[in-house]
Amino acid sequence: MxxxxxxxxxxxxxxxxxxxxxxxxxxxxxxxxxxxxxxxxxxxxxxxxxxxxxxxxxxxxxxxxPLANRILADVDTARLEVQELVGLRHGRVRLGATPSLCSGLLADTLRRFHDSYPGIRLLVEEGGSRDLVRQLTRGELDLALVILPLPEDTPLATTPILRDDLVVAARRDDPTLSGRTHLHITDLRDRPLVMFRQGYDLREATLGACRAAGFEPRFAVEGGEMDAVLRFVEVGLGVAVVPSTVLAGRPGLQGIPLPGLHRTVALAHRKDVAPTHAAGAFRATLESFLRESAADGTLPVGVEAVSGRAAAGIGHGS
Incomplete structure (x- = not known):
């Protein structure tokens, strides 16, 4: 062959x-x-x-x-890695991340990495966590920021890096939520929800939490990406469960906490392929950025660095 x-x-x-x-x-x-x-x-x-x-x-x-795709992707990675070592090229990092991370912490990390390694090409693939896991498994990405937990038989190695709280995104002028400082998942029982498309961890998190509370959520509209979901909430189609960090820059929306509901983000790579030198440099940059941000208190509200700790994934409690 x-x-x-x-x-x-x-x-x-x-x-x-x-x-x-x-x-x-x-x-x-x-x-x-x-x-x-x-x-x-x-x-x-x-x-x-x-x-x-x-x-x-x-x-x-x-x-x-899928095997042919993976074989050729690995060959391409090997070629770039060797060329990087002999000085022919500076390298490449193919990174996958969810939209909520792309619009938040990741942008600052990418800027720091680019300043430190201007010769390394950065290719960012934005998508739902489940989609990114499939792409990483097929060799189409070097690293991905995914949501835990992953299936037990996954061929990926993961390192938890942060945990962020989930909130209910709603119109700021919604009279039914005036004065509410927090909500319970059962408060969503009779509210129309704006739901993400298949492949988003937030879709599974919302459905799982509602079903654990004993009810099926009612959808006003479903199938959107992050920007579309937030826009649908802004025009009053319903509410949505989102990470607290995505509401920055949207003055028409409020985020009402859902105590105990959170998600854990991990940096993942394939177990059977060692990350390239460029990917290793990006990982070090990301971890350094999170440590420094945690130490000086500049992480967004609702976000906690958890690098080096055991992670529980999406769920209730700590």
Missing amino acids: QLQQLTYFLGVARTQHFTRAADELGVAQPSLSKQIRVLEDELGAPLFSRARGNITLTPAGEALL
């Missing part, structure tokens, strides 16, 4: 067309088709169904797809 064959396989899987894949890869279509056949012969199974001109993956192709 050759890396070139895997590249050709992924090209056809992506385009669902042999000729288009050959054009994208800059290779003659007969040569690409021949290498795919050689790969199929070696594996002992067809990878594509070619019925009536429609190119689709067979079960064997579906099984190979």
Whole structure:
């Protein structure tokens, strides 16, 4: 099995067309088709169904797809790491983070890292925690800031770095919440909720807390990203459970605490691949930034640095 064959396989899987894949890869279509056949012969199974001109993956192709993606991602990482060591390039960090972190602490950390290592390229992928876990597992990211707990069989190593409180985001002029200094999850029983899309840890946190309290939440609208969810709350569609840090710069919203409801953020990487030197430098920068911010009291309200401590993940209590 050759890396070139895997590249050709992924090209056809992506385009669902042999000729288009050959054009994208800059290779003659007969040569690409021949290498795919050689790969199929070696594996002992067809990878594509070619019925009536429609190119689709067979079960064997579906099984190979995530493995081929991961193999080629690892090869790319290895190439960059070696080039970094011999001085040909300065390196690259592919970092995944949730929208709430991108709009808060992460921006300051990225600035510090860029000032210290201006030659290292920073590629930030924004998404829900579950989406980031899948991307990290497939080798598409070097590091990711994810929400604990992860599944027990995860191939990722995690280090807890901070814990932030969850609050109910509501319009500041909502007369039904006037004077409320805190809410219990049961107070959401009859309120319409603005709900995040699938893949967001906040969706699972909200649903889990409501169900543990014995009720199913009522959705006014669902399927949004962070900015959309907050905007939907601003126009009065409902309330949402969010980290306290995302409400900065939104004067029309208030955050009402939900005592005991929090989430733990961890820095994750794959267990089977050592982080690159550039990724290691970013991790050190992040941990240093959090330690210093905790020491001088500049962490946002509701955020606590927990690096080096055991983490309980999303839940109630401490």
